[in-house]
Amino acid sequence: MNQQPGRTSLIDRVAELVPDDMVQKLIGPRGDFTAASQCPVRDVLDRLGDAWSFLVVLRLSEGPQRFNALKRSVGGVSQRMLTVTLRSLERDGLVERRVFPTTPPQVEYSLSELGHSLVGPMAELTRWASANHDAVRGARARYDALPG
Amino acid sequence: MNQQPGRTSLIDRVAELVPDDMVQKLIGPRGDFTAASQCPVRDVLDRLGDAWSFLVVLRLSEGPQRFNALKRSVGGVSQRMLTVTLRSLERDGLVERRVFPTTPPQVEYSLSELGHSLVGPMAELTRWASANHDAVRGARARYDALPG
């Protein structure tokens, strides 16, 4: 990791939080992570980037919910996308799905242990978003007001 | 935030990290955040979700870099996408762009204060990704191996 001499680098602070081999795997010596599955960060962000996954996990962090209740509480999500999102989260081991063979059928979704462990980091990012949203919007407004 | 009685809820732990009004803004009473700009988390994730932004910010956390050096170190990014990504980050006030009118021209990109403040939360998520990548891949393999 070539460091510019005489320049205060944030990578040192990051290194305190992040083990070396992870940095290697993350931004690597060459950064050849065209295949997302090879890069853990890409892999996670591919999941969280699609808006719904993040909101669904946060909703489920409140407690188990059934399909339509979840659909209502998330809001604005189509039936198809909620199904796709839940399947994807289930496949990744973040969400558990339990079917009660009643009539009409009931399906309950809840976070797994792994899913719970993700909520902390998510909250961290969420806090940043909340705290700095105005700053970002301000920067945007200034940028857009620029001549040219 | 209706809580299921008699159920251990993670929202309490999240609440320790996240101020109440943010939770309201985030997953809200109705969750009507169809417009991403209304929801700070959506707004942030829209930026980070696109893989390149996250990697670019991490790369720049090591120190300022010029366009082509950045392109090489990120790896796999097209010229167009790097330009688009950098413009977007600059617009949001996360990245600063300085032009040196030499021949040939030099352009240096660096993180702003705001950009630096994002690296901590990003590292948190990165750590989670690194620590649990195998668990996720394992869960995926099990899910895919299921009959049906």
Place this chain on the structure above:
DNA sequence: CAGTATCCTCCTCGATACTG
């Protein structure tokens, strides 16, 4: 070197309709 411009192709995602 550091872009811009154009084209073109997947691939996501919403809408709609149907089912156990």
Place this chain on the structure above:
DNA sequence: CAGTATCGAGGAGGATACTG
């Protein structure tokens, strides 16, 4: 209730060529 199936529009993003 909790899905699945199918279609179609739109946008993200790569490839390529050109420029101050």
